[in-house]
Amino acid sequence: MQKELYYAFYSTLMKIGVRYARSKEDAEQWVHDGFIKIFSNLSRFRHQGSFEGWIKKIMTRTCIDNLRSRNALKFEPDHNIVYSNYELPSHDNPVANHVMQKLSAEDALHLLHILPEKQKIVFNLHVFEEYSHKDIARMLGITENHSYWLLHQARKNLREQYASLTANKTSI
């Protein structure tokens, strides 16, 4: 039973882990930690929601805990915090579809990991895990405004990095 569960959801958890961890080895270790939490709390799953959603939440929390234990979230300086800037307009700096299609998963991960740690986490939580800024603020112990600002900075940085990356690819 545990083995089947492990093989069935390994990829799901690994996809989350690689977005937060700097290396594949770290991601594998965090997936390992996540599965241990899942197995030890399996009896507490109340069947009131999606099982996949439940284990994704556990995995996300495991990643955050691991990052926190490394003080990755604590000593990172936040420069130029301007809380009045919220999310970018959806039409801001559009990206060409044909360029996007040239990116691989490794490129996407590379882009993510270029981001500073807090920005990466907020971007991951908001875009991939679809948490609200209120939940992100509670999770990371920051204010909602700070969460908005981090997301804004993350998008801005991604655009810049993405532009340089696609410029290199198109030149090739």
Next chain:
Amino acid sequence: MNTSEWEQQLKALLDDKEYVPQDREWERMRQALRPAAPGKAVWYLPAAWKAAAAVVLLGTGIAGYFRVQQKEQPLAPPVAGTQVSPTAGTRPEAYASARPGTSAWQTPVTHMANKRKGTTRPQPDETSLPAPVQDTAGTGLITASAPVQESGGKQEKPAAAATQASPVNARQLWPDTYAPAAKGPQKTDFGFTAQIGKPSQGNMQYNVGVLIRRELTKVLYAEAGLALAATQVNYSEQVMIPPPVDNLGSGVGFESARPVDAHYTGNMFAIGISPSIGMKATRNFSVAVGGDLYKSLNRALQPEAPAGQMGGYTLENAPIPSRGIAEWDAGIRGQIEYRIGERLSLHTQYRQGLSRYILVDGSAYRNSNFNVGMKFYLGR
């Protein structure tokens, strides 16, 4: 493509990537899910088996000893016309010749015992007992004739009976005189015992039972008990509980795992046997060593935790690991007993647990205790 579409494409790009677990990863997970260290398991298992084997061996030895004793005790009455060996047969006569006026059938032991107690044990009439007869036929054997029947004042000649004699044990001829008396009393007592004590893994322990005691020699005795024990187990450990996980996706609580002082309590009942061997140091003091083996009647411990440490959990849904006690609990014990009356004695004992009592992965919590109690013997 706007930001939302770009992010969705980025998301899809990463979601499409598949990761296949390697077998070594699963093996590592399997090991983590079963954390029993092989070295410790090897250590625990033989300890329990050794204790069980010691108890079985001790019980078998005691039972075997009693069995042998029971076989030796029933003695046949003197057989008419029996034949005995010279060494055995000459002893009464030798004693009689050395103590003129003393019957050859009255040994020094019985003679002195009768004299000391002032009792007049009915002695067999010398004229009616078969008299040992010297070897007249040159066979090297002494014969004992059948009880003489008074028939017209004429006694049957012993020599005539010698031809009808059959070899028997000397002890059968003189069962109460020359039977080995060195082993002392073979007395069996039954009684009750009650104890109260302090276990290492709890608050109090109460123990009541019945016991049987057998005097092996004048100084050694064997004792076995059947007891019901009630132990108030109180065990604490610090556990890390993760933040509450919400099934409905509301994203409640994402703090780190927090330490919680979890207490486990339970009134655990067990029934067991406790054989031991004891030695009388003085008339009233005795010491005993033995083992015991208890079987738990209930095993689950109830968790408790301070309400202030529970975060968003209640006690019912908090991810506190369940704890329990082992089904079997083996131990060795030493006991000092003081007899304060013919039937009543007080004792104190220390028990060292040999097997794991509280089941916690990777840790050995044994059940040792210190008890005081009393024994009441029936029929003394």
